[in-house]
Amino acid sequence: MIPEIIEREEIHLSPHFEKMLISGWSEEVLRNTMTERIVYLSDGYRVKGYLAYPKFIKKDEKLPCVMWNRGGMKNKGVIDSFTARGIFGLIASWGYAVFASMYRGSVRGEGEDQFGGGDLNDITNLMMLAEEFPFADTSRWGMEGWSRGGMMTYLTLMNVPGIKCAVLVGGISDPWAYIKTKPDIIEYYNHKMPGRDIEEVMRTRSAQYRFEELPRDVKYLLVHGASDDIILPEHSIEMARRFGERGVTYALHIFEESDHYLRQSRRQVDEVRRGWYEKYL
Numbered sequence: 018m019i020p021e022i023i024e025r026e027e028i029h030l031s032p033h034f035e036k037m038l039i040s041g042w043s044e045e046v047l048r049n050t051m052t053e054r055i056v057y058l059s060d061g062y063r064v065k066g067y068l069a070y071p072k073f074i075k076k077d078e079k080l081p082c083v084m085w086n087r088g089g090m091k092n093k094g095v096i097d098s099f100t101a102r103g104i105f106g107l108i109a110s111w112g113y114a115v116f117a118s119m120y121r122g123s124v125r126g127e128g129e130d131q132f133g134g135g136d137l138n139d140i141t142n143l144m145m146l147a148e149e150f151p152f153a154d155t156s157r158w159g160m161e162g163w164s165r166g167g168m169m170t171y172l173t174l175m176n177v178p179g180i181k182c183a184v185l186v187g188g189i190s191d192p193w194a195y196i197k198t199k200p201d202i203i204e205y206y207n208h209k210m211p212g213r214d215i216e217e218v219m220r221t222r223s224a225q226y227r228f229e230e231l232p233r234d235v236k237y238l239l240v241h242g243a244s245d246d247i248i249l250p251e252h253s254i255e256m257a258r259r260f261g262e263r264g265v266t267y268a269l270h271i272f273e274e275s276d277h278y279l280r281q282s283r284r285q286v287d288e289v290r291r292g293w294y295e296k297y298l
Contacts, residue, residue: 020142022149023063024056028098042103043110049073050106054098059142060135062121062128066143067096069105069115070152079154081298082147083108084140085117086173088164088187090202091130095123108161111291113298114153118143129209132202133168133192133222140173157181159298161290162188164248164277171224174232182236182297184290187245187277190252191226193219228259236297237267240286242275268293 030038030047038047052069070080085105088094096104096119105115118139121128130136147153158180162170167188174180189195193216196202206215220226237260239253250271257269270289272282279286 018058018061020146021058022055022146023058024054025068026054028052028054028102030099030102034099038099038103038106042107046103046106046110050109052102052105052109054101056126057143057146059118059121059139060128062139063126064118064121064128064139064143065124065126066116066118066139067101067105068117068150069101069109070150071109071112074152078152080112080114080152081157081159081294082144082153082155083113083115083159083161083294083298084144084173085115086140086160086162086166086169087117087119088162088166090132090165092123094165095119107287108294111294113159113294114147114150116143116147131209132165132206133172137169137172137176140169141177144177157298159183159294161186165189167248167252168192168222168224171231172222174235175227175230178232180232180235182238182293184238184240184293185253185256186240186286186290187242187248187279188239188252189248190224190256192222194252195248225255225259228256233263233265235265236293237265238289238293239267239269240279240289241269241271242277242279242282243271243273244275245277247277 051072055066108115120136120139122130159182160170161184163186167185241250241253260267275282
């Protein structure tokens with residue numbers, strides 16, 4: 018089915034939350050960017066997401082695009098409106114058009130979150146819909162994935178040519194190593210895929226197992242907290258080792274004393290992300 022945007026609504030914050038946004042991000046993000054809630058059709062399902070862009074765009078100006086892939090599963094990890102205004106507004110303040118899917122099966126959306134199955138189409142369908150925005154330069158795509166979104170990014174890169182750079186923050190590169198310690202996810206898959214070997218299913222979604230399918234011309238930025246006990250730093254370290262062996266352009270930043278959420282190093286993380294986009298997008 019043809020993807021379609023069916024709802025758009027600008028996010029407006031109360032004065033209290035505006036002050037929080039300025040404190041957490043910056044006044045530039047508040048004053049100079051816009052973030053919208055969107056609902057779009059993906060494979061016939063109503064899926065929620067976000068769009069962000071600079072408030073003041075010159076006539077005929079074209080902005081490079083960033084596809085941002087969230088972490089979590091189902092409703093866990095969903096980005097709320099306030100956080101979206103900050104996270105996506107920040108990237109928009111750097112001069113980009115930002116698109117983000119919350120994936121099917123979350124925030125009362127239709128369908129089921131499949132953790133790297135059919136929900137990958139929610140990313141590619143939203144990328145197709147970017148063509149509808151005259152300010153979006155869809156010949157210049159970057160992609161960013163946090164946590165589970167790292168896995169989604171790797172898998173999308175295997176199937177969508179032309180993406181110039183990727184930013185992986187605390188990203189999953191070996192999903193079986195992650196979910197084998199998560200009984201709730203294993204139970205979910207056993208219910209949805211009776212009789213299937215879940216470890217084998219996860220191999221089909223593993224950037225490490227399918228490494229040779231990753232494009233060599235993408236520029237990869239790998240960011241991880243040294244104290245991350247949710248997605249272990251080895252997920253990024255192993256990918257960096259393989260990129261280095263094959264001559265792929267990459268950078269690895271391990272932030273000491275930072276956990277999965279990298280709150281302790283937030284400004285530094287923002288700096289390396291911005292620098293990567295400026296250099297390669």
